[in-house]
Amino acid sequence: MTGTRRGDRRPAEGSPVARVCVDVPLPHLDRPFDYLVPDTLDADARPGVRVKVRFAGQLVDGWLLERVAESAHPKLAYLEKVVSPVPVLAPEVAELARAVADRYAGSLADVLRLAVPPRHARVEKDVTATDPAGATPPTAADPATPVDPRGWRDYPAGPAFLRALTAGRAPRAVWSALPGEDWADRYADAVAATVAGGRGAVVVVADARDLDRLDAALTAVLGPGRHACLSAAAGPARRYRAFLAARRGDVPVVIGTRAAMFAPVERLGLVAVWDDGDDLHAEPRAPYPHARDVLLTRAQLAGVAALVGGYARTAEAQLLVETGWAREVVADRATVRARMPAIAPTGDDPHLARDPGAASARLPSLAWTTARDALRADLPVLVQVPRRGYLPSVACADCRAPARCPHCAGPLGLPSAEGAPACRWCGRVAAAYACPECGGRRLRASVTGARRTAEELGRAFPGVPVRTSGREEVLAGVPAGAGLVIATPGAEPVAEGGYGAVLLLDSWALLTRADLRAGEEALRRWLAAAALARPGSAGGRVVVVADGALAPVQALLRWDSAWFATRELAERRELGFPPAVRMASVTGVADAVADLLAGAALPDGAEVLGPVPADEGRERMLVRVPRARAAALAGALHAAAGQRSARKAADPVRLQIDPLSLF
Numbered sequence: 001m002t003g004t005r006r007g008d009r010r011p012a013e014g015s016p017v018a019r020v021c022v023d024v025p026l027p028h029l030d031r032p033f034d035y036l037v038p039d040t041l042d043a044d045a046r047p048g049v050r051v052k053v054r055f056a057g058q059l060v061d062g063w064l065l066e067r068v069a070e071s072a073h074p075k076l077a078y079l080e081k082v083v084s085p086v087p088v089l090a091p092e093v094a095e096l097a098r099a100v101a102d103r104y105a106g107s108l109a110d111v112l113r114l115a116v117p118p119r120h121a122r123v124e125k126d127v128t129a130t131d132p133a134g135a136t137p138p139t140a141a142d143p144a145t146p147v148d149p150r151g152w153r154d155y156p157a158g159p160a161f162l163r164a165l166t167a168g169r170a171p172r173a174v175w176s177a178l179p180g181e182d183w184a185d186r187y188a189d190a191v192a193a194t195v196a197g198g199r200g201a202v203v204v205v206a207d208a209r210d211l212d213r214l215d216a217a218l219t220a221v222l223g224p225g226r227h228a229c230l231s232a233a234a235g236p237a238r239r240y241r242a243f244l245a246a247r248r249g250d251v252p253v254v255i256g257t258r259a260a261m262f263a264p265v266e267r268l269g270l271v272a273v274w275d276d277g278d279d280l281h282a283e284p285r286a287p288y289p290h291a292r293d294v295l296l297t298r299a300q301l302a303g304v305a306a307l308v309g310g311y312a313r314t315a316e317a318q319l320l321v322e323t324g325w326a327r328e329v330v331a332d333r334a335t336v337r338a339r340m341p342a343i344a345p346t347g348d349d350p351h352l353a354r355d356p357g358a359a360s361a362r363l364p365s366l367a368w369t370t371a372r373d374a375l376r377a378d379l380p381v382l383v384q385v386p387r388r389g390y391l392p393s394v395a396c397a398d399c400r401a402p403a404r405c406p407h408c409a410g411p412l413g414l415p416s417a418e419g420a421p422a423c424r425w426c427g428r429v430a431a432a433y434a435c436p437e438c439g440g441r442r443l444r445a446s447v448t449g450a451r452r453t454a455e456e457l458g459r460a461f462p463g464v465p466v467r468t469s470g471r472e473e474v475l476a477g478v479p480a481g482a483g484l485v486i487a488t489p490g491a492e493p494v495a496e497g498g499y500g501a502v503l504l505l506d507s508w509a510l511l512t513r514a515d516l517r518a519g520e521e522a523l524r525r526w527l528a529a530a531a532l533a534r535p536g537s538a539g540g541r542v543v544v545v546a547d548g549a550l551a552p553v554q555a556l557l558r559w560d561s562a563w564f565a566t567r568e569l570a571e572r573r574e575l576g577f578p579p580a581v582r583m584a585s586v587t588g589v590a591d592a593v594a595d596l597l598a599g600a601a602l603p604d605g606a607e608v609l610g611p612v613p614a615d616e617g618r619e620r621m622l623v624r625v626p627r628a629r630a631a632a633l634a635g636a637l638h639a640a641a642g643q644r645s646a647r648k649a650a651d652p653v654r655l656q657i658d659p660l661s662l663f
Contacts, residue, residue, distance in 0.1 A: 106287020379500025
């Protein structure tokens, strides 16, 4: 696949000019570059293939975007090599990548690096050996037979949504799942309806555990070999094999974590995301796209159906409903009340009258008796603890000053009952710690972790098996019968038959975070745990250790995330925060941030806020504009970043559009 000697090369006869995106992520080079295709590479140099080209005196990677008859530049260099004749970049994905780069003030090369996994030569050789042409005919579509709506009947608009998918239309839905709902089965129904209509689907979930559930549900509905799983955790070979299966049209459906948001699918008909409020959907690499927004952009460009679902509803999803871009799919209140567990807070007046210590107790009497009653009924109990570890944060027992590392000032924590305090930043052990404020040597808990909670509850309920689920080991499920399960948010296992009781502890750790989304995130985590409980009619109980007057607690008590999302979006409109407006974060050393903003032609009405301190001695400035001027803001910042990179400015600046954390 390499060319002949340079002096012997001649341009290909048909469309001899290749437009190439070079893999150089400098903002001022964010445009296609023209190269001549030598006649020796004519057959292999197809749009979508990986190539190597000479750029600034070096041999660099690139993607061949298209071939054209002529170029505006009189003198062009030749393509040096076609890395592989397999066209890994689909035209639809290339268009999407350009739109995402523009949306997030990024470079096309950065987005393509996220969209196309690294090449695995052995896998590619194995796949192409079975089909030398490099592609197989697309899988024949199933006949357009109606899909049994099953659980979608609990939602008045649910069956109509499935019928629209089967008929080849493009409905857009924001779905609020009922308590106890098997969301994976509902997504499998939606995918099956899309496939029955002769189209494909892409579904994105937050983590590997959700992916396993959806994988099993789709296998049951579609049969084996009808979908591919894309996840970075699968390893380079398996991921690339799944990617090629989708690109070649061998499977009509791709599911995965955020790595799947750009997955190529033949005749795409549906894009879907589950639990879009989970921060794992936000890509940590430039240009930092969010899976939900990428999929919605994809639905808009391709004119396909979209499904955004979860037990909780984000402000972004509520904006889709209020603007009319999507319709909500919700159950009526009678069905919600019949399916939800009995939920009670510990901080309202009646409970405080019976238990005056409930306001300060970590496990008030209501929570304790609820757990005891469930265990006596031979039912499992789930305890959600916001922090992992044993005592992740400690303080001086005498003056209550936070205990910090003498070397780096990081927070000290206790790894176990017998362990010495150690720094959570640098890992140094502070066995001889003495409080710098009062000289005290005794430590007390500031924050209690999941393992300490398991130890305490094991003593409170002797003889009851105790399991933990968290970062070290995440349980997929637990058996029926009496038992305690202590889990961190997102690691709650499914119990056979549902939990008899769910205890939501340390609510202050979620609600008092200095974050715009603190209330929304607390409700999302609570609903995900409470959804695992039995219905109230079957003995399911949920206790949240919080004041019942708080808005997130009220939404939990009524199981009404739509009400909370409406309220949250209205507050953000009033305060001028995303998603009501578009906001960009500019982070770097002070001089670099000022330099970039000084060179940016910001749109009219742009408001610059800050600076505020950021990590590692940097500062952050925020730029806010109305949503109608979002594209102008992203373009202005990208152009200003290009000016800095063109003159080789030393200090980097990080640009993020609508980051999850603003403070």
